[in-house]
Amino acid sequence: MTEKKKDYQKILASVQKPVIGEAGKTGTWSSLKPELDEEKCIPIRSGKPACFNCWLYCPEACIEKVVKEDSITLKIDYDYCKGCGICEEECPAKAIKMVEIRPE
Amino acid sequence: MTVTQSKNNKKHIKILSGNHAAAHAFRQSRVEVVSAYPITPQSPVVEKISDFIANGELDAKFLMVESEHSAAAACCAASATGSRVGTATSAHGLELMYEMLPWASGNRLPIVINLATRALGGPWSVWTDHQDFVTIRDVGWIQFFCEDNQEIYDTNIQAFKIAEDPRVFLPAIVAYDGYILSHTQMPVQLEDQDAIDEFLPPLQHHLNLSDVSTPVGVDPVTTPHVIIRPEGTAPGYYEYRYALQKSLENSIDIILEVHDDFAKKFGRSIGNGIYKTFMTEDADIIIFAMGSVASQARTALKKLRAEGLKIGIVSLRLFRPFPAKHLREFFNGKKTVIVFDRDIGYGYEGVLSYELKAALYGLKEAPFIKGFIVGLGGRDITTENIIEGVHKGLEAAKTGEIIHTCDFIGLRLDELDFLKEDD
Numbered sequence: 001m002t003e004k005k006k007d008y009q010k011i012l013a014s015v016q017k018p019v020i021g022e023a024g025k026t027g028t029w030s031s032l033k034p035e036l037d038e039e040k041c042i043p044i045r046s047g048k049p050a051c052f053n054c055w056l057y058c059p060e061a062c063i064e065k066v067v068k069e070d071s072i073t074l075k076i077d078y079d080y081c082k083g084c085g086i087c088e089e090e091c092p093a094k095a096i097k098m099v100e101i102r103p104e
Numbered sequence: 105m106t107v108t109q110s111k112n113n114k115k116h117i118k119i120l121s122g123n124h125a126a127a128h129a130f131r132q133s134r135v136e137v138v139s140a141y142p143i144t145p146q147s148p149v150v151e152k153i154s155d156f157i158a159n160g161e162l163d164a165k166f167l168m169v170e171s172e173h174s175a176a177a178a179c180c181a182a183s184a185t186g187s188r189v190g191t192a193t194s195a196h197g198l199e200l201m202y203e204m205l206p207w208a209s210g211n212r213l214p215i216v217i218n219l220a221t222r223a224l225g226g227p228w229s230v231w232t233d234h235q236d237f238v239t240i241r242d243v244g245w246i247q248f249f250c251e252d253n254q255e256i257y258d259t260n261i262q263a264f265k266i267a268e269d270p271r272v273f274l275p276a277i278v279a280y281d282g283y284i285l286s287h288t289q290m291p292v293q294l295e296d297q298d299a300i301d302e303f304l305p306p307l308q309h310h311l312n313l314s315d316v317s318t319p320v321g322v323d324p325v326t327t328p329h330v331i332i333r334p335e336g337t338a339p340g341y342y343e344y345r346y347a348l349q350k351s352l353e354n355s356i357d358i359i360l361e362v363h364d365d366f367a368k369k370f371g372r373s374i375g376n377g378i379y380k381t382f383m384t385e386d387a388d389i390i391i392f393a394m395g396s397v398a399s400q401a402r403t404a405l406k407k408l409r410a411e412g413l414k415i416g417i418v419s420l421r422l423f424r425p426f427p428a429k430h431l432r433e434f435f436n437g438k439k440t441v442i443v444f445d446r447d448i449g450y451g452y453e454g455v456l457s458y459e460l461k462a463a464l465y466g467l468k469e470a471p472f473i474k475g476f477i478v479g480l481g482g483r484d485i486t487t488e489n490i491i492e493g494v495h496k497g498l499e500a501a502k503t504g505e506i507i508h509t510c511d512f513i514g515l516r517l518d519e520l521d522f523l524k525e526d527d
Binding site for chain 2: 006008010011013014
């Protein structure tokens with residue numbers, strides 16, 4: 001019985017590499033989503049890279065700081081936002097409100 | 105195993121997981137101190153025990169400690185105060201306890217620890233194999249392996265009685281497969297508390313640190329030489345360790361005695377107390393295995409017998425002390441033994457495989473022995489795997505070629521695309 005020998009040295013340590021969305025779009029798990037009021041948000045209205053508490057505290061890294069030369073915006077990734085409400089809790093300007101999203 | 109009506113004619117059958125069977129055994133054995141740290145898949149044992157203590161069903165102290173090392177250390181200290189103690193763990197929990205295990209056996213502390221077996225990382229696994237069980241085989245503990253939940257209950261109660269016997273005074277591990285038994289529910293007959301109390305009287309420890317009228321220091325630095333003084337003599341380390349070995353060797357007699365007493369009183373036995381046999385009366389081919397592996401092998405027997413093979417199973421219950429004498433008696437004259445290990449002595453063979461070979465060394469009519477590795481990390485052991493092993497073992501027996509490595513059965517290397525060879 002001749003069997004090609006497998007190169008078992010190709011199997012070393014069990015290593016995981018991070019990917020986005022390994023567990024599917026976890027944003028579907030919640031009907032609560034954060035609504036951002038850009039007029040209240042400190043970095044957006046001042047144009048200065050200040051605060052960013054929501055970006056800092058989001059446990060899923062769903063909030064992105066978009067800092068350009070002349071403007072600042074915050075992008076929320078609703079595909080993976082699980083609606084935990086920590087951003088609403090941590091915002092010092094009360095610029096975020098968790099709202100219920102209902103299907104049409 | 106059959107659940108028979110107990111001799112005192114009262115039936116208390118509960119549907120219990122293996123973990124809860126162990127917890128009930130602790131409750132009814134009136135364990136006095138449990139130092140607990142959780143780990144998958146044993147946590148329900150200590151959780152259930154804490155329930156029993158909280159609702160007054162067990163009068164004991166429950167110590168929540170910060171690690172398994174502390175749990176084992178607390179067991180040692182609590183035992184040295186003269187208390188009946190125990191806990192439960194798995195895999196790396198047992199490995200973390202490792203430092204304290206020879207301390208417990210060396211100081212002859214009758215601690216009972218339940219082991220819901222679990223594979224050792226890396227890589228990280230929560231599923232069962234027997235590696236954790238075998239890694240502690242040299243530290244001087246009595247080791248049992250259970251094949252169903254009734255055995256877990258029965259063996260725990262017997263373990264306290266054996267461990268605490270003045271002819272023994274050794275700690276014991278009661279092991280059972282993680283998830284397969286720990287989390288699977290089966291009917292378990294619980295015995296009357298009065299009957300258990302009759303069978304298992306209170307502990308008469310050789311140490312009692314809680315008696316402060318006679319202060320003693322346990323386990324001082326003990327020299328290589330014997331102490332000889334006008335006031336008296338004291339052993340050296342070598343003599344203490346000799347005594348430990350002798351006691352562990354002789355404990356087989358007490359293990360058999362307690363097993364038989366239990367069978368007389370409660371009407372249930374686990375083979376002869378050392379191993380169970382299935383269809384071995386006329387068999388010259390024997391499958392040798394422990395726990396879930398032996399259970400699985402039973403499903404293959406019908407097919408193998410239909411092939412005309414005179415084949416049976418020996419399911420090992422007592423792993424330490426290793427019952428070499430009893431196994432020699434049984435295996436003398438058998439033709440072929442196929443060993444299935446759910447563990448491996450890396451760099452050598454499956455542990456059961458090489459320990460059996462060593463035990464049968466020099467037997468006039470020694471069988472041909474072939475070992476296989478199965479089911480590491482919870483890889484399913486199928487009926488087909490067992491049949492494959494038996495056929496391969498019989499092939500090897502024909503050539504008579506003796507090798508000191510084990511084949512792995514049930515690998516799925518062929519499905520790994522990165523391993524496909526270019527021609």
